Amino acid sequence: MKEKKEKIMLIASYKREYSNAALNKILRLIQKMKPDKIVVIKVVEERPTKELVSATVGMEEKTSMQKSIRDEKKIRSDELASDLVKMIKQFDIPIEVYFRIGEQISQEIINEFKRQDANLLIIHDTKKGRLDKLFGSNTTEEIMGELDEERVIRL
Secondary structure, three states: OOOOOOOEEEEEEOOOOOOHHHHHHHHHHHHHHOOOEEEEEEEEEOOOOOHHHHHHOOHHHHHHHHHHHHHHHHHHHHHHHHHHHHHHOOOOOOEEEEEEEEOOHHHHHHHHHHHHOOOEEEEOOOOOOHHHHHHOOOHHHHHHHHOOHHHEEEO
């Protein structure tokens, strides 16, 4: 007999908090989907250290600076996801929270989605204007370009 596949909802937390309206939509999605497990992935971007910094400061200072920046980013990611995690905890559903640091937020989310074999992914909707898109990548659009749009919800 075939084992029933676990229903997994993956919620990505990055760059900003989910609004109260978005949290209410997530609440309704959880009630409707009734997932077996909810995974929250907190992602922060970490760009490579420029050679100029490497050349002008010693390794010890560079390492200390990188650790300090990582710690600040971790604290910020905890703040961004706190309301989301509190809201999810009201359900009797197992929750896992992961923290990832990478050069590309979108790739970290895509990798986790595939690793978890998630049924549904919740991400932030696009906030960049047309001009902003010309000068930088758009996490939402990168994710939508790689994953099945029917399995992704933008809030």
